[in-house]
Amino acid sequence: MNTTILGLDKNKTEELASELNVLLANFQVHYQNLRGLHWNIKGNNFFELHVKFEELYSDAQEKVDLIAERILTLQGQPIHTFEDYTKIASVTVAKNVTNDVEAVEGIVASLSALITLERGLLKLSANADDEGTNSMMSDFISEQEKIIWMLNAWLG
Numbered sequence: 001m002n003t004t005i006l007g008l009d010k011n012k013t014e015e016l017a018s019e020l021n022v023l024l025a026n027f028q029v030h031y032q033n034l035r036g037l038h039w040n041i042k043g044n045n046f047f048e049l050h051v052k053f054e055e056l057y058s059d060a061q062e063k064v065d066l067i068a069e070r071i072l073t074l075q076g077q078p079i080h081t082f083e084d085y086t087k088i089a090s091v092t093v094a095k096n097v098t099n100d101v102e103a104v105e106g107i108v109a110s111l112s113a114l115i116t117l118e119r120g121l122l123k124l125s126a127n128a129d130d131e132g133t134n135s136m137m138s139d140f141i142s143e144q145e146k147i148i149w150m151l152n153a154w155l156g
Contacts (some may be wrong), residue, residue: 004075012128017076019124020133023117024067024078025085029061033094037103045100052106056147063140067120070133079096101155108151118144 002010034057041049068078079085091113094106118137125133 006073006130006132008074008128008130008147011073012124013074013130014122016121016128016130016133017071017074017116019121020033020067020071020074020076021079022088023121024064024071024112025087025089025101025115026091026110027060027064027067027115028082028085029089029091029093031057031064033106034090036059036094037097037107040098041100042095042098043100049100049103053103059143066136070136073132075129078130104113104151104155108148108155111148115144115148 004010004013006013038050038057040051041053068080071078071119079088091110092106094103097103097106118141119154122134122141124135125131125137
């Protein structure tokens with residue numbers, strides 16, 4: 001069998017790295033959306049949401065780095081241009097959103113899309129015996145499911 005330095009099947013890790021790049025692109029759009037929401041939110045919930053959006057974009061920024069480093073660990077090449085991100089990302093760009101409800105609904109939608117991608121990666125990583133990617137995806141999913149629950153509670 002053709003294996004990587006990690007002892008994983010090379011073909012399977014190439015597929016994983018490719019799908020992780022799709023997740024990376026979507027996380028970059030999600031991150032930039034959160035930055036825009038943090039800057040542009042208005043209304044009675046400004047102070048509460050301004051702080052929450054900063055917390056969320058800081059977490060997303062950390063996850064972007066973790067994803068890129070995982071791609072490198074699998075001997076792949078992380079994409080790194082906005083052109084690349086926008087070509088393959090499916091997360092909707094949140095442009096000029098200032099309304100609190102619209103902002104929170106958009107974050108829930110983005111997180112749901114990310115979870116869908118991460119669940120697909122769980123299957124691929126399990127099939128490749130890649131516990132590192134599997135563990136990372138499991139951690140991301142459990143954190144994001146809780147955030148979705150809390151944001152939905154905020155929405156009422």
